[in-house]
Amino acid sequence: MWGKRFLIPQVVKTIRLTWSHRRHFYTMQLKTKEFQSLFTDGLNALAEIFQKHRFELRIAGGAVRDLLSGKQPEDVDFATTATPEEMKHMFQAAGIRMINNKGEKHGTITARLHNQNFEVTTLRVDVQTDGRHAEVEFTTDWQKDAERRDLTINSMFLGLDGTLYDYFQGYEDLQNRKVRFVGNSALRIQEDYLRILRYFRFYGRVAAEPGQHDTGTLEAIRDNGRGLGGISGERIWVELKKMLVGNHAAHLLELIYELELAQYIGLPADVSMEEMKQVYQRTEGSSPKPMTVLSPVLRGPEDVEKLDLRLKISREEKTLGLFLVKHRRDLVKGQDENDGLKTFTDFIIDSREPDAQSKVLELLKYQGERKLLAELSRWSIPRFPVSGHDLRRLGITSGKEIGTTLQELRDVWKKSHYRLGKEELLSTISKS
Ligand SMILES: Nc1ccn([C@@H]2O[C@H](COP(=O)(O)OP(=O)(O)OP(=O)(O)O)[C@@H](O)[C@H]2O)c(=O)n1
Ligand SMILES: [Mg+2]
DSSP, X not given: OOOOSSOOOOXXXXXXEEEEEETTEXXXXXXXXXXXXXXXXXXXXXXXXXXXXXXXXXXXXXXXXXXXXXXXXXXXXXXXXXXXXXXXXXHHHTTOEEEOGGGGGGTEEEEEETTEEEEEEEOXXXXXXXXXXXXXXXXXXXXXXXXXXXXXGGSOEEETTSBEEBSSOHHHHHHTTOOOBSSOHHHHHHHOTTHHHHHHHHHHHHOSSTTOOOHHHHHHHHHHGXXXXXXXXXXXXXXXXXXXXXXXXXXXXXXXXXXXXXXXXTOOSSOOHHHHHHHHHHHTTSOOOHHHHHGGGOOSHHHHHXXXXXXXXXXXXXXXXXHHHHHTTTSOOOXXXXXXXXXXXXXHHHOOSTTHHHHHHHHHHHHTOHHHHHHXXXXXOOOOOOOHHHHHHTTOOOHHHHHHHXXXXXXXXXXXXXXXXXXXXXXXXXXX
């Protein structure tokens, strides 16, 4: 019925295949406007330094995936054969500033050129030491670095001359809209259990239809679901949110339940999927917030509290969740055919909730009230025109009386659809 939430990016067709199958990877030339636009003064200067010192420098991972999908990458990570020490010497010799050396242990140096930061990471292999901590070992072998990455579509490198280095058929998978782990799924997941949720998120980003998973992949996820229990709530929530506002979110959330992952990520067990699927359909195309899409599986305030305890959601997300579970059934379109919005605007005007209007907008998305949603988006809270000061001027002195009169006037004003002005409202008292 509805189109896709987001257009799934078409894989770029302008790639020129220059030659194929050199050993077990092939190289291609990518020259798109998104790629060209990366070549700022900063990047050109960076490339020159690596060239001068004869170290290779390539774009790595997510940015390559995005470029091949015709999408402008948000952040671009670089990979190199130079070690962090070698980079430091190189940058120091060229008088280039390096910032926050936090990543250095894992091989990342951040250099600042022409007011732009560049994160460059040494090729590495993750070596497991005690099964919990990964120790890194630097390498100059590009394939080894590709092997430790999560998904084939995230395992490619792009040379600055536009050559694509693809060791695991990532480009083919992207064209076929397949999401696959690199090599053995279970091993990749055990290296970082968050990858289970990354798999779902990228499935939403890449796959054309719900339900086209390799059975082996789903088995590996099911077998390793418990590992999510050891992943920090913040990291889980970041991934889960991206999944919820992407394509196929209802299908993916259902899979989370089918694969028995819910308990490890703060979601209530045994909930009905029906309401969730309906809400997903209703919110299609209305840019719902992640919490709005998730809330149908939250049965009441306790479920929101539990979710917060596990995932450390923001205050704003939590209050929205509480608001939706509280009002999804009792705050509904009124009888007045000519002003269906009235129940909602009255609620907003009387509400002490911060951001009441934006919460009600999410409620209307949840309820699928598209017409009212459009109307409320254009509406702005009218100001009640009478103040205590006005009443004192009319000779009302008792604080209590001022309070009750103001309340009565507010009711008259609301009944008038907020149309009556100050004089009209004040004239209703003198008559009574
Ligand atoms: N758990 C993870 C996280 C990241 N990566 C690798 O590191 C790259 C960069 O990670 P990140 O920036 O977190 O994700 P992106 O894939 O770039 O996605 P996004 O567009 O959301 O940044 C990924 O492409 C992937 O190769 C990985 O293998 N396993
Ligand atoms: Mg990234």
